[in-house]
Amino acid sequence: SQELEQSPQSLIVQEGKNLTINCTSSKTLYGLYWYKQKYGEGLIFLMMLQKGGEEKSHEKITAKLDEKKQQSSLHITASQPSHAGIYLCGADNNAGNMLTFGGGTRLMVKP
Amino acid sequence: GAGVSQSPRYKVAKRGQDVALRCDPISGHVSLFWYQQALGQGPEFLTYFQNEAQLDKSGLPSDRFFAERPEGSVSTLKIQRTQQEDSAVYLCASSQLVATWGTEAFFGQGTRLTVV
Numbered sequence: 131s132q133e134l135e136q137s138p139q140s141l142i143v144q145e146g147k148n149l150t151i152n153c154t155s156s157k158t159l160y161g162l163y164w165y166k167q168k169y170g171e172g173l174i175f176l177m178m179l180q181k182g183g184e185e186k187s188h189e190k191i192t193a194k195l196d197e198k199k200q201q202s203s204l205h206i207t208a209s210q211p212s213h214a215g216i217y218l219c220g221a222d223n224n225a226g227n228m229l230t231f232g233g234g235t236r237l238m239v240k241p
Numbered sequence: 242g243a244g245v246s247q248s249p250r251y252k253v254a255k256r257g258q259d260v261a262l263r264c265d266p267i268s269g270h271v272s273l274f275w276y277q278q279a280l281g282q283g284p285e286f287l288t289y290f291q292n293e294a295q296l297d298k299s300g301l302p303s304d305r306f307f308a309e310r311p312e313g314s315v316s317t318l319k320i321q322r323t324q325q326e327d328s329a330v331y332l333c334a335s336s337q338l339v340a341t342w343g344t345e346a347f348f349g350q351g352t353r354l355t356v357v
Contacts, residue, residue: 134283136283161341163344170351171350172350173284173334174348175344175347178344218283218284220342222341222342227272227289227296228274228289228297228300228342230286231284233281233282233283
């Protein structure tokens with residue numbers, strides 16, 4: 131089965147700093163999803179990547195999928211307290227009936 | 242409704258008690274998923290429905306866990322004889338797509354189950 135490893139597990143940054151979260155897969159990624167979760171809430175979809183080398187941006191968040199399609203990174207520029215939460219990467223199992231998630235990265239942004 | 246609705250939001254159960262968790266998906270969504278998220282972990286897949294058919298229940302951890310979606314809309318996850326290790330947030334997601342997760346899957350806010 132596919133396994134996703136996220137790093138770091140937790141991160142505390144000063145407001146305004148940039149940060150990167152990584153997601154590494156044990157198998158080729160057919161679809162890689164990034165979600166954000168706030169405490170006590172469900173998952174909010176951020177971005178989906180499918181093609182090797184693909185890069186997408188939304189506001190100050192950029193996600194990339196490497197050429198070999200086994201690693202993705204999420205980069206936040208000029209972090210704000212509103213970016214705080216748990217970031218989760220999820221991989222499509224290629225049968226379309228579920229996502230496998232990584233363990234999550236807990237981000238705290240200090241004002 | 243506008244989104245996926247789960248109830249109750251919080252549930253405290255005594256060990257050995259049976260519980261039922263409800264998920265109201267977005268109207269018309271064919272696919273429905275249940276996930277279990279233990280504290281400090283990512284969500285773990287439990288089961289998948291396409292309309293009323295339960296196509297995958299490979300993630301259910303034991304025969305104490307049972308899920309149904311009798312009319313292809315509302316789904317209920319039932320846990321019998323709850324144990325402390327069942328304490329987790331139970332997330333429901335629905336999608337109008339089949340055979341692909343896609344960008345159209347939406348999650349509910351989850352039910353936080355605490356077994357004491």
